[in-house]
Amino acid sequence: MSLFLPILILAFSFLTYASPFSFPDSDPTTDADSLVDNFNFDYIIVGGGLSGLTLANRLTENPRTTALVLEAGSLHFDDPLIDIPGNVGMVLGNASYDWNFVTVPQENANNRSFAFHRGKGLGGSTLINYMVWNRPAMAELDAIGSLGNPGWNGTDWFKYMRKAEDFAHPDPSLAASENLTFIPGAHGNSGLVHTSFPLFISDAQKPWLPALMELGLHHVEDALAGHNVGIWMGPANINSKTQKRSSSAEAYYRPFAAHRPNLRVLTEAPVTEILIPDRQSRNGLFSVTGVKYGYKGQTRTASVKDSKGEVILSAGFGKSSQLLELAGIGDPKVLQPLGIDVKVNLPGVGIGIIDQLLWGVSYELKNSSIVTLDDIKDPELEAAALAEYNANKTGVLTIGVTAYSLVSLDDIVGHSKATEMINKQAAKIARLHVSEIQKEKWNIIINGLRKPKEVGLVEISGFPAFFTTASTPEKGKKYLTFLGHYQFPFSTGTVHIVSRDVNTQPAMDPHFFEDDFDSQVFIESTKLIRKMARVGEFVDVLGDEIDPGMDVQSDEDILEYVKNFSATAYHTAGSAAMLPREKGGVVSPELKVYGTTNLRVVDMSVMPLQVSSHPMGTLYGLSEKAADIIKGEVSV
The missing domain is CATH 3.30.560.10 (Glucose Oxidase, domain 3)
Known part of the structure; x- marks a missing residue:
């Protein structure tokens, strides 16, 4: 059977999983499509990538909690182009694995358009990245908290990054011969993502x-x-026992699928619309009722429970902000010319993007x-x-x-020339007519350069x-x-919709x-x-x-x-920043979209600053913590 046929992934016979779709009081032989259409979920997660699958796993640890993951890409289990570490990079640009986004022509780079590779499939960009497992400096994560995000500090972030990890110690002889050093306490040993030295x-x-x-x-x-x-x-996110890539799909989904009847996952099911009634609730906030998505050539609807259900956007850079704008959440200057009614005036949607x-x-x-x-x-x-x-x-x-x-x-x-460059840049920032939050973010970079x-x-x-x-x-x-x-460019850009058609790529302009x-x-x-x-x-x-x-x-x-x-490193942050609303923020420290009761964003979009690392480890930490916040196990 082709891996690229539309599928409900657990129906694949080669996975040899028992069907997990028999909820209590449901007929296990019922068509899975109708099970999705006729069921109200606690959580609908848009995007089955790193964050989406982390959330899906953790939120459904409670068997009474139901979740639906809608992934626009295909299933790529048991694919050597993905699994074998030495095949890294081979699928970049391949439309079966990569969304192949591109920037608008960059004025300051001879009008080049840069490729924006993004993983297309269950596992998202953890399927196609270079498997770099590292972390930023503690001080950088503290800086994110200092922008008005209580509870988001380096110590806590590192705790959740360790929670995600299962680090395999290298063979002592290999470690000695190749200078592979590590501090055991810096790593997790009971998480779901397998890491090891190549x-x-x-x-x-x-x-x-x-x-x-x-x-x-x-x-x-x-x-x-x-x-x-x-x-x-x-190290890298390589399973030391199998010598295969440890993607979010392999770590957070595949081992649990047969035992999670409360978790449903659809692939090749792109979400096309967030469903938000025109009328606000008594408290002046909007409540999301579900989403529309495409599946098997039809437009279908998935709904959340009325009392406590939530929709969580984990669609990644460009897509999460696109869905917000199409739903009427964003800057009126972007939405109104396209004929989109503004529900929530949030000018921060799509601005302040930073790519490496x-x-x-x-x-x-x-x-x-x-x-x-x-x-x-x-x-x-x-x-x-x-x-x-x-x-x-x-x-x-x-x-x-x-x-x-x-x-x-x-x-x-x-040191001498560095000091000169830093002082000159700091003086320039002070003169610029930009928002105070932009200056605040740039000055965090300046302060870091001084250390x-x-x-x-x-x-x-x-x-x-x-x-x-x-x-x-x-x-x-x-x-x-x-x-x-x-790692820390000062050039800052935007990503905005240019059409009401969800299939039209937003204009991605990082201002390189x-x-x-x-x-x-x-x-x-x-x-x-x-x-x-x-x-x-x-x-x-x-x-x-x-x-x-x-x-x-x-x-x-x-x-x-x-x-x-040059090429982008595909580490784009900031299009739905976690900041106070008055500073141009899109989501609160609880990752809830301002102006809504039950819509969150959990992916790289919420990062208001870049960090000095490949973002995978940081995002696992963010997603693990987000799950605990949503479950009410921690407060911020």
Whole structure:
């Protein structure tokens, strides 16, 4: 049976699950569609990605609580393109796995439109990301609380991140030989997301720690312990027993499906409308009654219980805010020209988005016998690697990114120049005519830059393959790519609907390169990467620089390279920010949409600030805490 046929996932016979759709007093042979249509749920969750499935699992731990998850994408269980770590990145751009969003042309990047990859399927972007398992600095999460979000502090956030995790300690001999260090107390050991150090580390990555320490960078024993400025070898969300990706679908849904008759999940069921009656309740708030969604070529309705039912948007950047705006929740200046009646005047919907940019500097290896992911571009080597993986769960297909650094502005340009840049940026912010909350958020970045031992600015990782796009790799050659990843850009953008048609992509405009400070960071970080590649043991490992190439030397040429060949890191935050309403917030600290009684947003959209990490671990923590808030087990 094709994985891409519309399905009600638990009906798949190959999963060998008993049907979970026999609620009390219901006929288990009844068609599942009618079960959904004729049942009022405690919770309807829009989007079966990271946050949606975390919530679905935790909310239905109580057998009396019912939940429906509506996922627009397909099911991808037992798919080697997803499961095998070494296949990372292979499905990006494939419409069966990726929504393939694009930005509007970016004025300050030669009018390029950037791809916005988003996972399409049960598991969301945990199906297609690079499996980086890390966390931000504790101080960054405290800053989110300081914006007017009581209860959201670093200590509590870390508690919930650990709750999500089941960390497998590495084999002691592997840990010793590959410098894999960790602090046991920083990790969870009873959560649902399996994490471990990748088994295979390329010889191209092994100089990472000793070489970069020669530049004066500090070795971090465990970057998940709350302090992450320095260099380290990091884990991934890989199940150590199966050597497969641990997605949210594998972690929070698949093991429980046969035992949760109170949880229903539909795939290929895109939500098209949030149902909000025109009349407000006595307290002046709107109550959501359910959603409309498409399924098997029909428009259907799913409803929540009148007294306490809730709809939770976990559709991710661009989609959650789109559904809010289409429902009449947003800025009248956006909604009224499209003929949408304004129910809740919330100008913060779709503004203040922040995305991180990624760019690469690639080097040819002097020794082409070193094993990297370039090997699997050769059909014979790929077949051999797959045979080893299938037989033993070893080899290059168990690889991860693994080699990381997080550098401060002081590390990049030196303390004196960093101070000069920071002071100049702070003075510029003070002069700008922007909202006070925007200045407050920018000044949090400024304060972090002044603490170079606590808050980093640019992640630089070592990826064992050719990963740049300006040139084409040569057959038979091997490469290492240094990936720069700018964590705290000042450029801030918007995402808004341009049509009443839910199938029309919103206008995604991150305003890349709008701020000159960002441009200077890209230039100076590229210079630092070049220093990294020519120090210590890397001298014997790395040959010619391929991209951008040594003919690119001036600041202007370096910046032009980054503008033309960078990519978004797909870590977009802020389109439904958790902030006080008077500061432009969309959701409260309880993640409830202002002006409503029973509508929440739980996904990356609510993050009012970026963090110095890949967001997966942070979002699991957010979602775990959100579940406890919704259940009433914690208050904020």
